[in-house]
Amino acid sequence: MTLTPAANWLRLLPRRLAAQAGTSAKAAETGAWKINQRRERRESASPGSEAKTGYTHGSAVQAVYTHGSAVQTVNTQGSAVQTVNTHGSAVQTVCTHGSAVQAVYTQSSAVQTGYTHGSAVQTVNTHGSAVQTVYTHGSAVQAVYTHGSAVQAVYSQGSAVQTVYTQNSAVQTVYTQGSAVQTVNTHGSAVQTVYTQSSAVQAVYTHGSAVQTGYTHGSAVQTVNTHGSAVQTLNTHGFAVQAVYTQSSAVQAVYTTALQYRLCTPKALQYRLCTPTALQYRLGTPTALQYRLCTPTALQYRL
Known part of the structure; x- marks a missing residue:
């Protein structure tokens, strides 16, 4: 399966998060008063578009700042790291909770969401009229996306693999349950069904x-x-x-x-x-x- 931009971004995410975690921990050690002083200086120097806020809550470090029209938020609570960033019409969110990694961002009309919960990885992306969703739950891999009028869905639960997509008037469904493989496809007036049970x-x-x-x-x-x-x-x-x-x-x-x-x-x-x-x-x-x-x-x- 070709890695989507979101999947590739998630693959490189641990390295980025490690750098962010180190920066956040160092910022926490400086103390809340230094962060507040920095915030006050920046707010007075450039209110609005360059406003930045940082504070600590226990071991949590939270920061909200804007860069142009971008809004970025970094928050750690325990081992959790959360980031929200907008650039133009883009919105990006990265959150880790335990081993979970979550990312939501948009670029122009595209909406992409990637997150993990345990070993799960989930991605939702729209580009134009396309909607793409890829996520895993355990060993499950699920993907839903549209291209034009096509709707395509691939997902697995356990060893099951299921695919549903349409192209023009065609409707195609492929899925497995256990070792079963089932396919339903219509193309024009054609209707096709293939499935296995055991x-x-x-x-x-x-x-x-x-x-x-x-x-x-x-x-x-x-x-x-x-x-x-x-x-x-x-x-x-x-x-x-x-x-x-x-x-x-x-x-x-x-x-x-x-x-x-x-x-x-x-x-x-x-x-x-x-x-x-x-x-x-x-x-x-x-x-x-x-x-x-x-x-x-x-x-x-x-x-």
């Missing part, structure tokens, strides 16, 4: 009037494909090979035992394939493909 691989997609479904359950491989008026189904369960397909008015069926599965069971697919909200049309409508994909019994769909 060793299972399942895919449903349409391209034009075509509907294709392929999935495995254990060592089983099942495929349903329609192209024009053609309907093709291939399924293996153990050593069983099952195929049902039609081409034009021809109907050919080769299968062993019953398939004993439901194509649209919510437990299997996590959603119904034949609902209009999922695919924008019913796959199981008799007038559309002359068969139902989501009948509860095995292979009981209309050819």
